[in-house]
Amino acid sequence: MSTSKKVQLEHIYQLLYLRFGKRKWWPADSPFEVVVGAVLTQNTAWINVEKAIANLKHADMLSPDKLYSQPVSNIARLIKPSGFYNQKAKHLKLMVDYLVKNYKGNTDAMCKKETKALRDELLSIKGIGNETADSILLYACNKPIFVVDSYTCRVLHRHGFINDYAQYDDIQQLFMDNLQHDAVMFNEYHALIVELAKNYCRTKPLCEQCPLSELPRYID
DNA sequence: GACCAGGCACATC
DNA sequence: GATGTGCATGGT
Secondary structure (H helix, E strand, C coil): CHHHHHHHHHHHHHHHHHHHCCCCCCCCCCHHHHHHHHHHCCCCCHHHHHHHHHHHHHCCCCCHHHHHCCCHHHHHHHCHHHCCHHHHHHHHHHHHHHHHHHHCCCHHHHHCCCHHHHHHHHHCCCCCCHHHHHHHHHHHCCCCCCCCCHHHHHHHHHCCCCCCCCCHHHHHHHHHHHCCCCHHHHHHHHHHHHHHHHHHCCCHHHHHCCCCCCCCCCCC
């Protein structure tokens, strides 16, 4: 059973890598920019996150110290294109407060913390949920943790790899239990699934041409 | 004009 | 513990 999952998950990765190649994620100039992007991208198209980040850069606000000293209202104004801006401005501020107070605003210092402990810390911040925390761990800190998102659920479910009741932790365990804990590979794998879903999981006709459709299926 | 986008917190049952 | 709802802009 576990061999089967391992083989299939490795097979999918090879297939997607051959089809789409390196995805060059996360598109950011610094770990802190990843942190900001991870909050802003919540239920939001990346194109709109880019606009919000561009606004922050243009205002010279894309640093922990600068954001720390700003009122929430100013941050909200700048990140408006990413949607949910009042909520996200508060959450971003809480994240920055945490970073400044615990690590002097230094993401490298934050990333030195042991993975599980850091994950728990991040999850205790209001506005940081599973996916956001794991995105920060993987894409800002290069820690080997698998990021699950709605695309991952959609793709796995549509192809019969998970059942209706699979939760975030179940899906994350599926990957973590059956693959090498390799940050570079986890980075690529998640990005490849997103690319696959964007290309093949939006409509039914597209879905039928999905590169995964020929794979054997199983349901837990 | 409806629907979705690289979620999360909170209320309610 | 599961499900529903608010948050909000911008592209298709």
